[in-house]
Amino acid sequence: MKAMVCTRYGTPDRLELQELEQPLPKANEISIKVLSSTVTAGDCEMRSFTFPLYLHLPMRLLFGVRKPRMKVLGQEFAGVVEAVGESQKHFKKGDRVVGSTGMKLGANAEYVCLPERYAIVHMPKELDYEQAATIPTGGMNALFFLRKANIQAGQKVLILGAGGSIGTIAVQLAKHAGAEVTAIDRQEKLDMLLSIGADKVIDYERENFTASGETYDVIFDIVGKNTFSQAMGSLKPTGIYLIGNPSLGQVLRKFSGRKKGAGKVFVGVADYKAGDLRYLVDLSAKGKLTTVIDRTFPLEELAQAHHYVESGMKKGNVVIVH
Structure with missing residues (x-):
């Protein structure tokens, strides 16, 4: 099979098109012919190994000390089931599916084999492969964090870095919950954010949201570029400050200065569940969630x-067509 292989950590030029042996599913796995995948900020970080210093050792052990252990990147996909293991019960050959590869990666190839317990669901007829492939990573991260806030109708939500794969879905999920949403990103992304439902937009290069009152x-x-102490004055006393990051390695980065009565802080790493992905895919199929x-x-x-x-110019998602 054809696959784009990351032979060494470094620049994008380290990615090479190679012929690899097509993987065969184990008893509890399914083999998927990938028709669309994506490139996320997390993929770029894993390829270049640009993790914060304090994460270097655990990340080296996870991804490979001197060169990548998982040589084929790609965290999300849409495609068709090619073959099934003898003990799996949820899928059959020919099923259209969308899902996440988790830490196994491997979606930037013609085929990928994954355990059926992963976040993989049937793909509704209303979606095409390119649309579906953009939902798992951004969608499950956005849903995971926003659920921690238990957003209520009429509340005011501010989203920093709203123009990427997580942010574009977070804007829509917050609106779906009845919130008034302010989205912050580059000037070039603001019209798109208004088009998917943001009530207000801010160009972070021209305006500091903390100065508005x-x-x-x-x-x-x-995006993890603000500290909690910087944003504290913009959070209501009963509010919650969510720290999430699409580039994986910056989770837990730079938050300090929380004071008594200044609200809650939540930092975490999303767990990927098939039920959550099914919910997001159904919203998209019903036209209640727009893929960008x-x-x-x-x-x-x-x-x-x-x-x-x-480059930082990406609006929503970048899709790879196989």
Whole structure:
């Protein structure tokens, strides 16, 4: 099978198109012919190994000390079941599916084998493969964090870094819960954010939200560039400050200064569950969740896709067509 292989940590040019042996499913696995996958900020971070210093040792042990252990990147996919293991019971050959590869990665290839217990669900006929492939990573992260806030109708929600794969879904989920949503990102992404439901938008390069005097029930900091002490004055006393990061390695980065009565802080790493993915896919199929696709690249141009994601200009998602 064709696969884009990361031979060494470093720049996107380290990604090479290679022929690999097609994986065969174990008893509890399914083999999927991948028709669409994506490139996320997390993929770029794993390829370049740009983790904070204090995470270098655990990440080296997880991903490989001198070179990547999981040589094929890609965290989410949509495709067709090619073969099934003898003991799995949820899928059959020919099923259209969408899912997450978790820490096994491997979606940037023609085929991937995964245990049936992973976050993999049947794909509704209303969605195409490119749309579906963008839902798992951004969607399950957005849902995980926003559920911690238990958003109520009429509350005010601020989303920092709203223009990426997590943020575009977070804006819509917060609106779905009845919140008033303010979205912060680059000027180039603001029109798109308004088009998917944001009530207000802020260009972070021109305006500092902490200087406006506005306060919020929920602040969801996806990009991790603000500290809690910086944002404290913008959070209501009963509010919650969510710290999530699409680039994986910056989780737990830079928050300090919490004072008594200044609200709650939640830091975590999303757990990926099939039930959550099914909920998100159903919302999308019913037209209640819009998938935002900026650009598509063929699998052979994965390196160019990585360059584009690292530019910071990506609106929503970058999709890889196989």
